[in-house]
Amino acid sequence: MSFYAIIPARYASSRLIGKPLQDIAGKPMVQHVYERASESQAVKVIVATDDARIEQAVKDFGGEVCLTSANHESGTDRLHEVAQKYALTDDDIVVNVQGDEPLVPPAIINQVAANLRENTSASVATLSKPILCRDDFFDPGIVKVICDAQSMALYFSRAPIPWARDEFAQSTEVLPENLNAQRHIGIYAYRVGLLNRYVTWPVAPLEKLERLEQLRVMWQGESIHVEDAVCDVPSDVDTEADLIRVRKLVEQQGLTP
Numbered sequence: 001m002s003f004y005a006i007i008p009a010r011y012a013s014s015r016l017i018g019k020p021l022q023d024i025a026g027k028p029m030v031q032h033v034y035e036r037a038s039e040s041q042a043v044k045v046i047v048a049t050d051d052a053r054i055e056q057a058v059k060d061f062g063g064e065v066c067l068t069s070a071n072h073e074s075g076t077d078r079l080h081e082v083a084q085k086y087a088l089t090d091d092d093i094v095v096n097v098q099g100d101e102p103l104v105p106p107a108i109i110n111q112v113a114a115n116l117r118e119n120t121s122a123s124v125a126t127l128s129k130p131i132l133c134r135d136d137f138f139d140p141g142i143v144k145v146i147c148d149a150q151s152m153a154l155y156f157s158r159a160p161i162p163w164a165r166d167e168f169a170q171s172t173e174v175l176p177e178n179l180n181a182q183r184h185i186g187i188y189a190y191r192v193g194l195l196n197r198y199v200t201w202p203v204a205p206l207e208k209l210e211r212l213e214q215l216r217v218m219w220q221g222e223s224i225h226v227e228d229a230v231c232d233v234p235s236d237v238d239t240e241a242d243l244i245r246v247r248k249l250v251e252q253q254g255l256t257p
Contacts, residue, residue, distance in 0.1 A: 090193030
């Protein structure tokens with residue numbers, strides 16, 4: 001299986017400035033992500049950044065880095081620029097590995113790439129995990145996804161979907177056993193041809209409302225394949241509290257220099 005893993009990494013995070021360079025067990029966060037991605041079956045791992053400090057940090061640990069424009073509105077736009085610079089073809093597959101997930105399992109990188117390769121009617125592939133906690137289901141910070149019988153996404157939302165009308169009319173304190181709510185896991189595999197089309201599309205109305213980029217893809221009639229992730233995916237690092245938690249996890253796992 002041939003695919004490229006690209007790690008968008010921005011310095012100007014709104015909640016944790018310089019996030020990719022935050023130290024975790026003696027290494028910058030972006031290095032942890034890079035090393036995890038390098039354990040996947042990707043033929044090449046590339047950090048995509050608009051910041052010279054991140055560029056230098058990646059070079060310092062021997063990683064491959066592509067300096068991109070600072071004017072991109074999304075990580076998807078940044079991926080497209082990398083694909084163009086590396087002269088990737090429409091049929092090539094790239095996996096967007098989030099730069100703030102230092103514990104990302106290589107298995108899910110392989111999984112999402114393989115799923116896109118196997119599902120030729122899809123332009124994008126992504127993953128999900130069951131929601132078992134009532135608070136998670138009603139949390140707008142946790143994106144939900146519902147799919148059709150062919151595992152293609154019907155909709156992504158911050159709202160609690162699907163809505164069990166009869167059960168929730170009685171109580172919303174517990175989740176119905178047959179709800180099968182799914183939490184979206186934010187890792188994507190794209191065909192480069194989709195990236196080439198994506199950058200020509202305007203922001204979709206639903207994307208603007210929900211603040212979810214993948215809704216632009218669906219608005220244009222493209223299919224997104226979704227599968228249950230083969231393993232648990234630790235949450236990303238958005239805040240100082242997240243950083244402290246991940247540092248402890250890394251120490252526990254022995255992922256030190």
